[in-house]
Amino acid sequence: MTTLPAPGRGLSGDARSLDDLAARLTDRFGDVTTDLAHGELTVHVAPEQLVAVLTFCRDDEELGCELLADLSGVHWPAGDHVVDRQPSTTGWPEYRIARDEGVIEVLYILRSVSRNHWLRISVGTPDDEPRLPSVTGVYETANFHEREVYDFFGVVFDGHPDLTRILMPDDWLGHPHRKDYPLGGVDIPYKHEKFIPPPDERDLREVVD
Amino acid sequence: MAIDPHASPSSRTDPTLAAMKAGFDDDLFVEGADWETVVDAVEDETLTVNMGPQHPSTHGVLRLVLELDGETVTHLRPIVGYLHTGIEKNAEFRTWVQGTTFFTRMDYLAPLFNEAAFSLGVEKLLGIEVPERAQAVRVILMEFNRIASHLVWLATGGMELGSTTVMEFGFREREHILDLFESQSGLRMNHAYIRPGGIAQDTTDDFEARCEALLTLLTERLYDYEDLLTKNPIWNHRLRDVGHITAERCYALGVTGPLLRAAGVPWDLRKAEPYCGYEQYDFEVPTETAGDCYARFLVRLEEMRQSMRIIRQALDTLPGGPVMVADKRIAWPSQQSLGTDGIGNDPAYIRHIMGESMEALINHFKLVTQGFTVPAGQVYSPVESPRGELGYAITSAGTNKPYRVHVREPSFVNLQAANEMTRDHLVADVIVVVASLDPVMGGVDR
DSSP states (O other), X not given: OOOOXXXXXXXXXXXXXXXXXXXXXXXXXXXXEEEEETTEEEEEEXXXXXXXXXXXXXXXXXXXXXXXXXXXXXXXXXXXEOOOSOOSSSSSOOOOEEXXXXXXXXXXXXXXXXXXXXXXXXXXXXXXXXXXXXXXXXXXXXXXXXXXXXXXXXXXXXXXXXXXXXXXXXXXXXXXTSTTSOOSOSOOTTSTXXXXXXXXXXXXXXXXX | OOOOTTSOOOXXXXXXXXXXXXXXXXXXXXXXXXXHHHHHHOSOOOEEEEEOSBOGGGSSBOEEEEEEEXXXXXXXXXXXXXXXXXXXXXXXXXXXXXXXXHHTTTSTTSHHHHXXXXXXXXXXXXXXXXXXXXXXXXXXXXXXXXXXXXXXXXXXXXXXXXXXXXXXXXXXXXXXXXXHHHHHHSOSSOOOOEETXXXXXXXXXXXXXXXXXXXXXXXHHHHHHIIIIITOHHXXXXXXXXXXXXXXXXXXXXXXXXXXXXXXXXXXXXXXXXXXXXXXXXXXXXXXXXXXXXXXXXXXXXXXXXXXXXHHHHHHTOOOSOSBOSOTTTSOSOOOEEOTTSSEEOHHHHHIIIIIOHHHHHHHHHHHHTOOOOOSEEEEEEEEETTEEEEEEEEEOSSXXXXXXXXXXXXXXXXXXXXXXXXXXXXXXXXXXXXXXXXXXXXXXX
């Protein structure tokens, strides 16, 4: 990055309106779609455009997003997805999501300190073989974030310098934030007087295939 | 041959060792010998040392793998996850209000910021406006929390440099602030006091008097820290020109908060994107240009002063009125006040639901167990926590529980800068740098 915002400019309030930002991105990349909700701008891009869009957001004079503030994943599984345990008052949540194919949505929050605005980039990848280009070449801070998304959702970021688990143990099986990750597979000790193996001796391979 | 009992064990003299070694590659074994011969034997002279996960200066369970050339650090790799408790996953199985009791436990030195950021996000999704009094109380308590957090940073940072006096000072004053929190929420830490829609219960009658007394005390005591440390030669020698980072590198590494301000950028979300009515208060964003550990110390010290300025103004203009939204689909119908047992009570209401109206009891039961539903959508709600931008990326699928909550934790992100800040520094400086990053492992690992 060559330009450093002058101290104080972030507070001067010369912010662009979100409509202007959306127009700027759609002008440059014809096939991105934008939506405004809750006063937040979301830009939906295709995986192959991702690095180009983020580079543009960082280097463009109008957008000027110096910071990648956040990077997170959301899993939207396929089918009329209802988790079918205790859909009553407490306990398992009840979602009604009808989708043809399962998607892992990865969200990038880009923030401009010099212009004082932020926008969200949303990119989807199929959940059976999630794979996205790494943006560590554009924003170094994506390193930890992408490791976290890999750890929790299994998204493989091509070009990441060191894609390993970060919060879960190295030998953990499965990606626990996916909605299809098996939960409740371990018996509750006070039921049926069964012997429950200690956590490090449980075989998760039966439930995570 | 007689075996010399004082000689280092060696396979040349020890038959047991020789037997162990048989059949293995020689490189796998290091036997007792002079350091020079050991060093000569390996081409790469750097030494890999594990610092932590249990080390008094790592603020919890942080493991730092250091590559050392002599006593100089050439590479530092932070390894995290030892405190991972799956709070984000847990929250997907709890109602929106119950979520606050989980998130407050992440960054345990700044619990109110976690509650506030989450609540602000839920309120954004619900499209509700929180009453003014609730906002002002949030601001007062959050700023006290910022001071408490910085005091722990000062206390632990000082102790790691050998200054037990600073440790005593920091924790002593922090305890007074925690007493205030306890008097209002019932708990010293992990309050779950700020909730979607407002705050759990109104403040006690002596709230303002307590705050005033605390402000007087802290104003006086802050001078003590300044007198003790600012010109202290040891403090200066240890902190100045250590752990340098520029504003450009802060941007690239996503570093925010006091670290970015110490590098010269007056970036503060309270000014940039005011929430909870911060735009009404007059305060400054302290900056330094040096970008080293000493600059961060000065920034944090001044931030405590500015926080007191905000509290003073908020106390002077503290409005009356409700502390929870009027919408009965969100707020509990009881008007609780804190009892002597530290639990919120509302005797009149309890009499009503237990003795007079079955419907009111059912309504209350449903609201507490089932909670309210939040319209589907995605929001990102950032606040300026003592460590930088604390953001909650919340996804709702239109149910009574979050579909996914991701937390942008400043400690987690800032830790990436540790490698760069310690390069070519001595091992002793690693401790100073990690202290100046002020990571809270509960927040890093979530």
